[in-house]
Amino acid sequence: MNIDKRLVRKDSLEKLFDILKRNSKTIYAPFTKNGKTTFRDTESFSGISTGYIQTSESSKDIAFPRAEKLLEYSKNKEGMTVKGIDINDIPEVILWGVRPCDAAGIGELSSIFNWDYKDEIFNNRLSRVTVFGFSCNKSDEYCFCTSVGGNPGNTAGSDILFTRMGDDGDYLAEVLTEKGLSVVSMATDLFEKSETSGKEKFLAEVQVRFNHEEIKERLSKYFESKEWVEQSMRCLGCGACAYVCPTCACFDIQDEAHGRKGSRVRCWDSCGFSHFTLHTSGHNPRDVQSARWRQRIMHKFSYMPERLSVYGCTGCGRCSRACPVDMNILEHLISIQEVTV
Amino acid sequence: MTDNLYMPYLMRIERITYEAPGVKTFMLKFVNEADQDKFSYKAGQFGEYSVYGVGESTFCIASSPTRKGYIECTFRQTGKVTNALSDCEEGSIIGFRGPYGNVFPIDEWKGKNLLFIAGGIALPPMRCVIWNALDMRENFKDVTIIYGARTVKDLVYKDELKDWELRKDVKLVTTVDPGGESPDWRGEIGFVPTIVEKIAPSSKDTIAIVCGPPVMIKYTFPVLAKLGFSDNSIYTTLENRMKCGFGKCGRCNVGKVYVCKDGPVFTLAQLKELPDEY
Numbered sequence: 181m182n183i184d185k186r187l188v189r190k191d192s193l194e195k196l197f198d199i200l201k202r203n204s205k206t207i208y209a210p211f212t213k214n215g216k217t218t219f220r221d222t223e224s225f226s227g228i229s230t231g232y233i234q235t236s237e238s239s240k241d242i243a244f245p246r247a248e249k250l251l252e253y254s255k256n257k258e259g260m261t262v263k264g265i266d267i268n269d270i271p272e273v274i275l276w277g278v279r280p281c282d283a284a285g286i287g288e289l290s291s292i293f294n295w296d297y298k299d300e301i302f303n304n305r306l307s308r309v310t311v312f313g314f315s316c317n318k319s320d321e322y323c324f325c326t327s328v329g330g331n332p333g334n335t336a337g338s339d340i341l342f343t344r345m346g347d348d349g350d351y352l353a354e355v356l357t358e359k360g361l362s363v364v365s366m367a368t369d370l371f372e373k374s375e376t377s378g379k380e381k382f383l384a385e386v387q388v389r390f391n392h393e394e395i396k397e398r399l400s401k402y403f404e405s406k407e408w409v410e411q412s413m414r415c416l417g418c419g420a421c422a423y424v425c426p427t428c429a430c431f432d433i434q435d436e437a438h439g440r441k442g443s444r445v446r447c448w449d450s451c452g453f454s455h456f457t458l459h460t461s462g463h464n465p466r467d468v469q470s471a472r473w474r475q476r477i478m479h480k481f482s483y484m485p486e487r488l489s490v491y492g493c494t495g496c497g498r499c500s501r502a503c504p505v506d507m508n509i510l511e512h513l514i515s516i517q518e519v520t521v
Numbered sequence: 522m523t524d525n526l527y528m529p530y531l532m533r534i535e536r537i538t539y540e541a542p543g544v545k546t547f548m549l550k551f552v553n554e555a556d557q558d559k560f561s562y563k564a565g566q567f568g569e570y571s572v573y574g575v576g577e578s579t580f581c582i583a584s585s586p587t588r589k590g591y592i593e594c595t596f597r598q599t600g601k602v603t604n605a606l607s608d609c610e611e612g613s614i615i616g617f618r619g620p621y622g623n624v625f626p627i628d629e630w631k632g633k634n635l636l637f638i639a640g641g642i643a644l645p646p647m648r649c650v651i652w653n654a655l656d657m658r659e660n661f662k663d664v665t666i667i668y669g670a671r672t673v674k675d676l677v678y679k680d681e682l683k684d685w686e687l688r689k690d691v692k693l694v695t696t697v698d699p700g701g702e703s704p705d706w707r708g709e710i711g712f713v714p715t716i717v718e719k720i721a722p723s724s725k726d727t728i729a730i731v732c733g734p735p736v737m738i739k740y741t742f743p744v745l746a747k748l749g750f751s752d753n754s755i756y757t758t759l760e761n762r763m764k765c766g767f768g769k770c771g772r773c774n775v776g777k778v779y780v781c782k783d784g785p786v787f788t789l790a791q792l793k794e795l796p797d798e799y
Contacts, residue, residue, distance in 0.1 A: 251528055259531075260573065296782060301526075430770060444571075444577075451771060456772055457761065459760075483774065483777040487777055
């Protein structure tokens, strides 16, 4: 659909919030506490964070929860009853305040969950989420969205993208999808016709630091490089990078039993963990941390582009911010571009 | 919700066969007949078997698709799930989802000799295709099966080995590792690659299917090469750790290749294209 550009007055956001609440919408918005900004279910507009460069964790868990039931079972005398999760139990949610790098990550997750078999649990969750993106007006040294095809005002993945025009200005609202339109239809007065052209001058500046096509090309001959060992020497294998990442989708499946009942649960996992690929026999195809680090980079910048035609990175930089030993993916990617193979 | 990819079929354990120490075969029937009716698979495919409350484990379907109405799996008791499976009794209900993965291209092999080489617990992933071929025996020329295990006790499918030994249209060679023989052992003694070299099957018009522990595979490929087998005429299966079975959970890939989607069946030529990460 054509992008519909509207003007939303700065004091109209709160009115919009209230209207959505009156329409019994569940809204997840970012709140800052003890230096961490996280999305949470909120009833009130006051206190929603605006000054964050990024939320501490990505918003992916709205469609791909960190632990989610796939099915429930109960054993009885007659046998066994197993039932899958009921999609009617999945709430409709408005995700408020998503940065463009996280919104773009939704598309990449979708590619993973739909490249062959269609994961309808993920799809159903996603279909119930309306994404309110908020463009970035500031960035930090970890940000590199522009190096992986994104930008601070990227519309991908958002249903409505709000761009604040100036520090204390009104918002340009780009209505991008049917879901976005249905929100507008609840509050037509707040979405005024806009004469505004160009949001670029209000966006953060993020310099392009490497060429992702070139990285992909180089990685195809890079598997045996010694650089992986150099880069991962200090990696603890803690998995923090995967947990904060908007596109990491690797998961584990575990059963939780409570007496004669229980459930099967899908939970986040990380290719950085030593037991991730460990066979029961004791054999481990990725038996050292450098092989696991290589998998992380290759998966995102080589295997995914080749198999799914998308990159597994939106340049949010969270993995570098979260790393307890200061590994920096941006530095590593730049060095891959510079090192002669 | 019907589109839940993670929803297993309920299966009743119809029969349990004790194969070897720690190794059992389950014959499984669908609890709901409607599931049975719409289920189909081909030789080489695998599934996720589960004990509710304990978890899922990945192994091949060991029975041939030519045998209708049930599936079989053979597993060794090693981890949490296989131990729980081993505790199950006939009549117990377990979960199964599948079939996943690619298949042995058995139709392309018509008119050729088949040479099966297996070691230890790797006969099960080959048994499906052996029976599949034997159930349409007229389509193939010579069928040779070379099977080895550590000791006589460790040989699986002992009854079927007897069947194959008696059949005139199958050449069966069994072997055990040196020291693994029993006083009445009449088969070969020696490691599988050595025995393959000794038997020296002809590579002319022959497809070789090799499954076994990595060390056996490693030393068998060069023997086959010496016998004149091309990389395209040698098939094997990879057995990486998996959770989902359909290309999402992210752990079975070898480079850009997903064992669950692009495998588990590979030719040696395909394996040589892969990075050494399996």
